[in-house]
Amino acid sequence: MKENDKSLFRFSDMRQVVSNLPTPVESSKVRLSRRTLNRSNAIKKARSEVFSSFQDFAVNSDEQEQLSFEKLQDELENNLLSDLEEPKQLSIVKLVSSLVIPFFMEGIEDMVDDSFTKCFQRKKEVPWNWNFYLFVPWVIGATIRYVFLFPLRLFCLILSTLLLIIVLCSIQLFIRNATTRNSIIQRCLVLYASAWIMSLSGVVRYHGTRPKKGSNKIFVANHTTMLDFAILLQIHPFSVLGQLHGGLVGLLQTHILDKLHCVWFHRDDMRDRELVRKRLKEHLKQEDVPPLLIFPEGTCVNNEYCVMFKKGAFELDATIYPVAIKYHREFSDAFWDSKSEGFLQYLFRLMTSWALVCDVYFLPPETKQPEETPEAFAARVKRLICQKAGLVDVPWDGYMKHFRPSERFVEKRRHLIARVLQDQLHK
Incomplete structure (x- = not known):
C-alpha cells in the first residue's frame, strides 16, 4: 500500500x-x-x-x-x-x-x-369502536356513500364536463366578438366550477366582501388542494398562477382553464421564472381580464399549518387581497398529497365521503408599507391568513418536500x- x-x-x-x-x-x-x-x-x-x-x-x-x-x-x-x-x-x-x-x-x-x-401529513382516521350495534349503521352509511352517492356524483361531473365541451365549441363557432365570447366562457366556467363542488356535496360558506374585477389586484390564499381554485371560481372568475401538471389535471389546465388567461409554469424549468414574471406584470395592467389568484405556499399543505409564502407575488407593487380557506374534517379530509395518491384516487376518496365542508374568508386588502421588504410583507399577510383560518404559522419552505439532501x-x-x-x- x-x-x-x-x-x-x-x-x-x-x-x-x-x-x-x-x-x-x-x-x-x-x-x-x-x-x-x-x-x-x-x-x-x-x-x-x-x-x-x-x-x-x-x-x-x-x-x-x-x-x-x-x-x-x-x-x-x-x-x-x-x-x-x-x-x-x-x-x-x-x-x-x-x-x-x-x-x-x-x-x-x-x-x-x-x-x-x-x-404534509394526513390526519389518521380513528377506527370505530366495533360492536354489534355499531356495525349495522356503519354498513348503512357505507352503502349510501358507495352505492348511491358515488354514482350520482360521478354522473353529475361527467355530464357537466360533456355539456361544457359542447357549449365551448358552440361559442367558438358562432360568436365572433372576442369580448362577448370571453365573457360567456367565463360565466360557463363559473357554472362548471359549481358543478365540481356539487359533485362533492360541497358546503361552502363565504365571508367578507366578494371579489370584483379591476387592475393591479392579486388575491393570495393558503393552499390545501387543487379544489381551492374551484371553490373560489364558483363565485367569481380568476386567473390562477400554477404549476402545469400532466394527466387529467393537465387537460383541464390547457384546454379549459386556459380560457381564463391563467399563467402556467414548469417548476423544474428555471427559464420559466422570468417569463412568468413578465406575464404577471402585463396581466396586472389589464382591466378586462379576471384578477390574479396566487397560492404563495407553492404546494399543498394539510390545512393545519401554513408554510412560507414565496415573495414573488409581493414584489409586483400590487394590492394584495388575502383569502383564508379553512376545511372542516368532520365529513372529509380535503388535503391532497400528490406524492402519495394520484388525482383520480383523490377524487374517488372525496366522492365516497359524506361532504366537503369549508369556510372562505375574504380579508381586507393590504399594501406594502414604506421600507417594508417583500419578505416581510409576505410574512405579514401570511400571519393574517393563519389567524383567521386557525392555522399554525411555520417558517418552512414548502419546496423542501420535493428535494432530498x-x-x-x-x-x-x-x-x-x-x-x-x-x-x-x-x-
Whole structure:
C-alpha cells in the first residue's frame, strides 16, 4: 500500500459500535441523564466544533487500519469498564457523552417534534369502536356513500364536463366578438366550477366582501388542494398562477382553464421564472381580464399549518387581497398529497365521503408599507391568513418536500464528524 493512498473514514459505521456499547452505570461522579447532557459544556463545545465549518476529510490507510472498528470497539469498551472501576478517569465517558449521544439526541428530537413533516401529513382516521350495534349503521352509511352517492356524483361531473365541451365549441363557432365570447366562457366556467363542488356535496360558506374585477389586484390564499381554485371560481372568475401538471389535471389546465388567461409554469424549468414574471406584470395592467389568484405556499399543505409564502407575488407593487380557506374534517379530509395518491384516487376518496365542508374568508386588502421588504410583507399577510383560518404559522419552505439532501452534503457531514471523533480519540 502506498503512503499517499487515501480513503474515507465514515461515521455511519459507528452505529454498530455505539449499539454494542455496554449500558452506562450511574456512579457518584458520572450521571448520564438527559438534563445533565443538555447542561453539559462539553456538548456545546462539540456541537460548535462540528457545525463551525464543512471540510473534506481523508484518512491514510495506516491510520484507518489503526481505527478499524473492531479495535475501536474494544478500546471504547475497555475504557468504559475501567472507568466504572476507577471513576477518576472519565475520558471515554466524556467522549461518548459529548460526541455520540448529542447527535443521537438531535435525531430523536427531530423525529419526536418534526414540524416540517407534520405540514404534509394526513390526519389518521380513528377506527370505530366495533360492536354489534355499531356495525349495522356503519354498513348503512357505507352503502349510501358507495352505492348511491358515488354514482350520482360521478354522473353529475361527467355530464357537466360533456355539456361544457359542447357549449365551448358552440361559442367558438358562432360568436365572433372576442369580448362577448370571453365573457360567456367565463360565466360557463363559473357554472362548471359549481358543478365540481356539487359533485362533492360541497358546503361552502363565504365571508367578507366578494371579489370584483379591476387592475393591479392579486388575491393570495393558503393552499390545501387543487379544489381551492374551484371553490373560489364558483363565485367569481380568476386567473390562477400554477404549476402545469400532466394527466387529467393537465387537460383541464390547457384546454379549459386556459380560457381564463391563467399563467402556467414548469417548476423544474428555471427559464420559466422570468417569463412568468413578465406575464404577471402585463396581466396586472389589464382591466378586462379576471384578477390574479396566487397560492404563495407553492404546494399543498394539510390545512393545519401554513408554510412560507414565496415573495414573488409581493414584489409586483400590487394590492394584495388575502383569502383564508379553512376545511372542516368532520365529513372529509380535503388535503391532497400528490406524492402519495394520484388525482383520480383523490377524487374517488372525496366522492365516497359524506361532504366537503369549508369556510372562505375574504380579508381586507393590504399594501406594502414604506421600507417594508417583500419578505416581510409576505410574512405579514401570511400571519393574517393563519389567524383567521386557525392555522399554525411555520417558517418552512414548502419546496423542501420535493428535494432530498445531496450525497455531497451527506459525505461532508460524515467527514467532519469523523475528523472531530478522530481528534478526540487520539487525545
